[in-house]
Amino acid sequence: MLSDTLKSQIRAIHQQMKTNLPGYQPRPGQNQLVAEMANIVAGSYHSYDRIGLVEAGTGTGKSLAYLMAAIPLALAQKKTLVIATATVALQEQLVNKDLPFFQTHSGLDFQFSLVKGRQRYACIQRLTQQIQQPELFAQAQVSQFAAMQEQWKSRKWLGDRDSLSEALPEQSWQLIQADAYHCPRQHAAHRNCPFHLARAEIDDSQVLVVNHALLLADLDAGSSVLPSPEDCIYVIDEAHHLADVGRDYFSARALLTSEASLWQDKVQKLKQLLNKALSQHAAISELLRLADATDEFFSQFQPVQRQIAELFRQQSKGEGHLRFADAVLPELLQRQSEPLRDSSQKVLNCIDKLFQLLLESANDGKLSTTQLAGLQQELSQLQQKFSNQAELWACWSQSQQHVSQARWLEADGPHISGHASPLSVSFQLEDLLFSQAHAVLLCSATLKTLGSFDHISRDLGLTEHPGLRRLEVASPFAYRERGLIHIPKLKTEPTDDAFTDELCRRLADFLRPSEGNLVLFASYWQMEQVAAALRQQGHSLLVQGEASRQALLDLHKSKIDGGNGSILFGTQSFSEGLDLPGKLLTNLVITKLPFAVPTSPFEEAMAEAITKRGGNAFLTLTVPATARKLVQACGRLLRQEQDHGRIIILDRRLVTKSYGSAMLNALPPFQRQIDQ
Known part of the structure; x- marks a missing residue:
């Protein structure tokens, strides 16, 4: 339970935040967030199942709220607070702004570190x-x-x-x-x-900031970097991304049609190099084991390669991929999956041992740093190839009595790769995180989908948790008075081939060159086409990918602060976690609804599974996911209560398709102008 001492401490810290935060405005929603999140973490609602789904609208002060709720409890209970985000932008905001401010004014003695992947x-x-x-x-x-x-x-x-x-x-x-x-x-x-040097800071820190992928990788590796889950309070911000990141992490991909002879030549060359460098008896024995393991793998792999090439030629129909319906593999692939999994793992075990032997020789002075680096380079390339193989065959060897994976082949030029992706990661999240953690707060401005927590609860596997708390705190912003959504009339829709050409001709009509502009695209290709056209028309643009994200944002800010306008072009990663308050953004243009590619093998497999259960895949999967992304994108406009501006959406499907009204109604209540 939340003790009176902790309640008093949190209230005092909250007062310090109010006193020292420039331009602070009273936010009843933030008070509610702090109280509810603190009670969840303290076990006030359930003694052991301390899990909360928290949707906090823009402007509620969500980040400071979870710092106020969780850090005092973490310190009192001697737990580590792990804050996981999906974007670098939010990590930077936490580490460069929110945590230093909180550390300075809370009166609490703690250290924090940003933990990134190697x-x-x-x-x-x-x-x-x-x-x-x-x-x-x-x-x-x-x-x-x-x-x-x-x-x-x-x-x-x-x-x-x-x-x-x-x-x-x-x-x-x-x-x-x-x-x-x-x-x-x-x-x-x-x-x-x-x-x-960065890892050395972790041991002295009570608050660790990570991304979702690193969190999952560390949990899967048995907490090799972060503390054990039972010793952690987790705040998972941008939690609407967690399931997708999990599917990416637990997926596998390996090249299946590369020339086996090239691999074998590489192995032979490596054996010769290592023979010269490693003279001890243990190394010679390990090299013999490596030779045996690779020979075993290739003897199993070569007939599979031949079948894959023939299978793809006959059945892919020129689509660039071939998905296995219901994840059922052809007989030879299914029969060879376990042997290939085992033999590739044997190779990896030998490689790990050889890495250790190389390090021992280098530390004993028998290898120079240059020699060590060269051998490590050769060995690591081989390690990466066999690691990919081991992961793929491990996935493909799993029983599919109840379909739980998408499995497919994909062509990249002359090469064909094999893929496997889980349809759901709810079991993995439950096993590694939710059943083990001291407490978990899952936060986002867009956890609800089309008005309900049901979608995210199912996606994360939380529907059966007895202590799960669901909390919605609305944004305090006066959306109708401060902003406008305008849907102009265009001649084409994004599904038309001519849509990009119309964007090139008409996008300039919707820009305000003397103000702060952000234009969001659904694809890099389209962004680059439109950017080239607008530059020919004389417009100065800042385009994602042409400099680092931070460099672009710094330049955008300097132009606006200097009294000039700025036009920033970005793709999906710029549609969330991007904080451009005040004059930095008054004109937001969304060129296209962010639908996932409907022809991807994974989406096909998900749709197939839903259809076989009697559901509607488009309404169950595609529309909710797109609606959530659209809400995130529109959330870039108003970042502070005094902000104002307009959103131009150039996708007429919001008014021409049956699902459009539901998507529009899921957006904040801006004024609307829909051209007829």
Whole structure:
């Protein structure tokens, strides 16, 4: 139960927040949030099942509310507060703004850390090696690597991808990113790499900020980085993303038609290199085991490759993918799934042992840092290939007595890959998180779908939890007085081939070049087409992907603060977690309803499963998901009570389709102007 002492402490902290927060406005909704969330975490409603679904509208002060409710309880109960978000933007807001403010004015003694995945950090040793091989790269890339090295030395760069001053292409980042094999803490040259320095802060922190993917990966790995679930209070913000992130995490993909001979040549080359580098008896024995394991795998894999190529040629019908209805695999694939799972895992076990032996040799001075890095590079490439294989065959070997997966083949040029994705992750979430955690608060501005918590409860597997609390706190904003939704009349709908051409011609009519503009697109391709057309018309644009997200937002802000207008182009990731208050955004243009691609194999499998149960897949899946994304996008406009502006939606399906009125009614109650 929530003790009187804790109640008094939380009230006092709340008063400090009110006193010190610039421009504070009384928010009854925030008071309700703090009280309800504190009672859920304290077990006031249920002694052990402390779980809450909390929808808090824009402007309710949700982030500060859960800090006020959860941090005092975490400290009193000696638990770690883990805050998981779906977007980098919200992580940055918490770490750079909300938590420092709360730490300063709450009077509580605690430390906080931002915890990112290993691959968000650079390995400085790998960065140095790339600079030392300038003949392999374009001069511009070598220069950028060298600048990054200098920024790291002066600590102007923190060594992570998100704080880069200039965006780095994915292919370039992969050359320098940290991973468990290239950047081991056991090796002296890596102990001061950014990842290990960041991890050292965790032990001293009572509040940890992570993303959803890292949280799930850590839970699945048995809490290798974060504390055990029973020692944690979780606040999962942007929780409407959790199920989708879970499906991505528990999915598998592996290349199935690459030349087996190339793999075998790589294994043979690696054995020769390792034979020279590792002379101890244990290494020779492990190399023999690696040879046996890879031979076993390839003997099983080659007939499967032949069948996959033939199967795809005969049945894909030129669609680029071939989905297995009801997740039923062809007989040979089904029969070979378990043996391939086992043999690929044997290879991985050998690779892990060889990594350990390499590190031992390096620490004993038998290998130079350069030799170690080269061998690690070769070994890690092999490890990645077999890891993908092991994950796919493990998924495909699972019984499908009751269909629980989507399974398909997909072509990328001449190559065919195999895929598996769970239709639901409710079992995994229950097993790893909800049944283990001390308490879980799931928060979002859009947890309800078309007015109900039922969809999110089913998606997360919470319908049978006895202690589950559902709470809705509406936004305090005067939407009707402060904003307008305008749906103009266009000649085409987004399903028409000519829609992009009409966007190119007409989008400028809906911009306000002297104000803060955000234009949201459903695809990168369409965004780039329209951006090119508008630039030819003389418009200055800030386009997602042409610089880092933070660099674009900083430039947008500097233009507005300087008395000029700014036009920011972004895709779905800019439609939530983006905070552009006041003059930074007064004109929001949504080019297209954010429907998921209806032809994706996963969506097909979900629709198939719902239809076989007698449901309507479009109404059950597609419309609710799109409505939620649209609410999130419209939530970018008013971020503070004094904000104002308009939203232009260029998708006429909101008024021409039967589902349109339900989507419109799910939006905040802005004024509406619908051109006829």
